[in-house]
Amino acid sequence: MQFFHDHILSIILFTPVLGLVLLLFIPGANKNAVRWWGNIAMFASFLVSLPLVFWFNSEAPSQQFKFIERADWIPSIGAQYFLGIDGISFLLIMLTTVLGFLSVLSSWTAIQERMKEYYAMFLLLQAGMLGVFMSLDFFLFYVFWEVMLVPMYFIIGVWGGPRKLYAAIKFFLYTLAGSVLMLLGILTLYFRYHTDTGIYTFNVLALQQHGWPANLQFWVFWAFMIGFAIKVPMFPFHTWLPDAHVEAPTAGSVILAGVLLKMGTYGFVRFSLPLLPQASASPVIVKIMVTLSIIAIIYGALVSMMQRDMKKLIAYSSVSHLGFCTLGIFALNPHGLSGSIIQQINHGISTGALFLIVGLIYERRHTREIKEFTGLSNVMPVYATLFMIVMLSSIGLPLLNGFIGEFTILQGAFEVSWHWAAWAVVGIVLGAAYMLWLYQRTMFGTCDNPKNQVLKDLSFREIATLVPLVIWAFWIGLYPKPFFQVLEKPVTAIVQRVNPSFFQAPPAVSAAAPLAPRPAPAALAEPPADPAHSAPGVAH
């Protein structure tokens, strides 16, 4: 047990790898065995991550990073096998293991060809994603970051739709172009650290402690920014996303939207902000990042509204939602950051579920054209109900998850500038518009199309893929406290780095405590009221 506890991260990381190795021994012709094993391995990956939930809060409460594992890997260049998680990576890891299992479960009948390779790719992908969120060594991080690309490339390119090759290559090259710039940034820091201290290290925590010159921070920030912005994707680097989403098989879309996009935002939070605090907080960069985020929010929503393909619609809605996440990050305050991370989880839940929902109907009809479907709620009431809940969570209805994230981000943005919040709020209105319109066009009305009239409602397995996400959505909506608790420490640490004076403000002990009366602005001031009528005693 002690061993299990001390190496929990490695165990989580290598469970999918072990599953992959064992999968290779199962004959590919035995489809059922392959399928069962793929699901068992992914479920095992979820199960071994579960103890984190129970251990996380009590583990090393004074440390930001917990469950640290550290060993020399390539001593000659200073690369280490260095794992550790804080609240941010903890939540993203749980999202990964949950979505990983559900997406594989959703492929049970959808994938019939090259089944063994398919499950192998997913197990490899899972390991890559988990590694990205656990690594505290830049070299290790970069390895996982690139490892992850390969299985996704194959998942889109082999099991994808009609334009799968175009989409797969676009996805791969676009992301790679960004990663290479990021690598340049990493190497710049690596060599500069050696110049300054005589030590070669990729240790992220050590690099964080180093005082980087502002000029260097600036350039490295842009190198990182391109890499992460492509991954997020931020406007205008987003066009690989609709293609990749449309062409990928359902499970691929779920993972792509649910987890892969979060790597970009995670990169900003984990690396850009704490490593390059002066650059990240410089007014020019904040202005650019926030402007791009707000454009993404509104632009993504407007473009989404006019799509004819359901998956493309959801893909553009992701651009809009991720715009909220990056907006929160560059508000550089606790509300913005914790809201952003919660919204990243929310987006994984809601958009993951939306892609599952589109996948369910695609598997039945082999089309995703919105106009092909009307009145589905007549023939598939369970499906319509689940779709409704997921839609509401996506448009940020209170008591569901989306509201918690959006509100906290908006509040964080508002604290910096009300203009930001006022623009971003437009996205909330448009978000309701495109989702309700989609829902109306597909679910409401009469079901005229004979092809739709014979559709079967969801099976038990299909319901099982959605229900955990729905429960999670309600959990965050009703009782988000544990999530904020887990995030408090890392978010505070980041804010202290990028905005050191933030926590030095005088505390407001009681908000209602009388301070000196504020003078009313002259232009708006009323002539003093007749004292006889404004004195408390005289009223009534």
Place this chain on the structure above:
Amino acid sequence: MMFLDYIWLIPLLPALGAFIQLLWGRKLSNNAVSAVSVGLPGVSFLWAVGSFLQFLSLPEEAHHVFTKVIYSWLPAGAFHLADGRLGQFSADVGFHLDPLSSVMMLVVTGVGFLIHFYSIGYMGHEGGYYRFFGYLNLFMFSMLVLVLADNYLMMFVGWEGVGLCSYLLIGFYFHRKSASDAGKKAFIVNRIGDAGFLLGVMLMTVTFGTLNFVEVTEAARSGRFGVGDGVMTAICILLFVGATGKSAQIPLYVWLPDAMEGPTPVSALIHAATMVTAGVYMVARSNALFILAPTAMALVAAVGAGTAIWAASIGLVQNDIKRVLAYSTVSQLGYMFLACGVAAFGAGIFHLMTHAFFKALLFLGSGSVIHALSGEQDLRKMGALWSRIPTTAKTMLAATLAISGAPLLSGFFSKDEILWQSFASPYGSKILWIFGVVTAGMTAFYMFRLFFMTFAGKSRVPHEVEHHIHESPRSMTVPLVILAVGAVAAGWIGWPKALGGSNHFEHFLEPVFENPMLRIAEHQAWSLEFGLMFFSVAVAAVGFYIAYRWYVKSPETPERVAASVEPLYQVLLNKYYVDELYDALFVNRTKNLGNVLAAFDLGVVDGGVNGIGWTTRLTAELSRLWDLWVIDGLVNVLAFMTKLLSYPARILQTGRVQSYALLIVLGVLVFMGYYILHF
């Protein structure tokens, strides 16, 4: 303290009902569905009454407010207030019972329960019975969260929740496109208002550091903020934007008339008695802030008065029984805002309460009429129903009299209180009063027009419908009668001093609205109030008389009048073409922008990416050709040259030993000759 300690049961019981219906309702019989979904709100009503009585019996010092925090909902962490201090954001799931919210709670549970009960009969033959009650229960939960919340954010939870239920219930007949369109329109228009509400909430957070009602009110009354403070004005205007959405005021009222696509009990409960009054409640709840923002108050009063007359004028000519009532609701909500805008919050809430009775009754009555006529809603196909459906007719008459302001009925007291305040309050003006009085006249006209067209004159009912006409079942008429009692008598608790009463209602609400910064009206002579009251009753009587002349005495008059002012009539009939205007200005433009941006995304942004890809491939192709022809060409040329140069040498290389020997001999001879010649 049993009731108050478990006050959270009041919203939770209907939520339980919704949960049961939406998960298992399909498998339940209609009787089981009604038992659960009407029974639970019934218990909830009893619990509310119990809580109210307990609240009244609290000791004097705790009399004004009872709060109960259940858990900390959104502890979002540290933030900077606008004045630079460091605050901790937290919003609780907590309940707040004071005179204001207890009035709302009783209205919502009481009227809500009656409408649930009515729905048993009304919805009995409809498909999706369980779904209807599930949504209706969910609505009760949301509305009760809205009125019982102890902070603005939780109020927003209820606020959005009722919006959702409204969307679901308007679109209840979802196979009809007009119904699902109307639901969507309601939700999106409300969202525009909500955006304002949210921004207001955020501004409040950074200004006060808290969203708790008690704390915000205390801070606002503490003297920290002066009257006319710009931030207060901004907060109030943003909140009011939210209110215009939910309570259907200019410019966001357009969704409410369309909302009549929903089943009639829904129109009664959500779109007349409760949900649409949420904006009024919210403004009244924020009275401490509004008092500091006279500009916002003036805006509220102006929008209220403007909406009142605007919607009433549309209501004059509509022919759909429910649409007339819908515009009437918009107009009456305008009255309530007018009251709030002149700082007569108590009067606004008073009218809210009386309106809940008579308007719910009007809608349920119209539902009973529609039920009797097998679904007919067109006033032009009704008439002479007085003796055919007598209970409905009599209760409708009571409600019509009440809304028209017939003396001593509920609407009379509340409306005259508003008119009086709009005249006499230091925030009021004569223009506001004139708007109010003209609206009162219009109200009497269109309501009696509706009444006469339905119940009096000659029958215009088509023959095939004629013999189906029947009075509605008990489950529908009993709520009508109870509501009729309310419509008549609910106003008596607010009997004004001018008529020798003591206005218990406003006295009860006083702790909520008391404010040192409130400018109180000079005491005016009772005779003036009495005179104005008489005048407005006279105006209403004129409205009644015209309706009587035109629709009972000489039914050909309306057509003649309409023909003589044809353009005006068309404008009113087409609701000032506002829907068309909004479509052209906003909806279509947004869609067009979406299309343009989608094309831009495909052409330019993605085109750029593809362009880079294409350029890379072009460069690669050019490189290939360059490599093939130039680089490799050079190598080949070099090779060719080498080959060319080596050609002579190849001739020598014969492979025959004799030739080599000969050459060796020749070479030796040449060298030897060379040496001999030089030495």
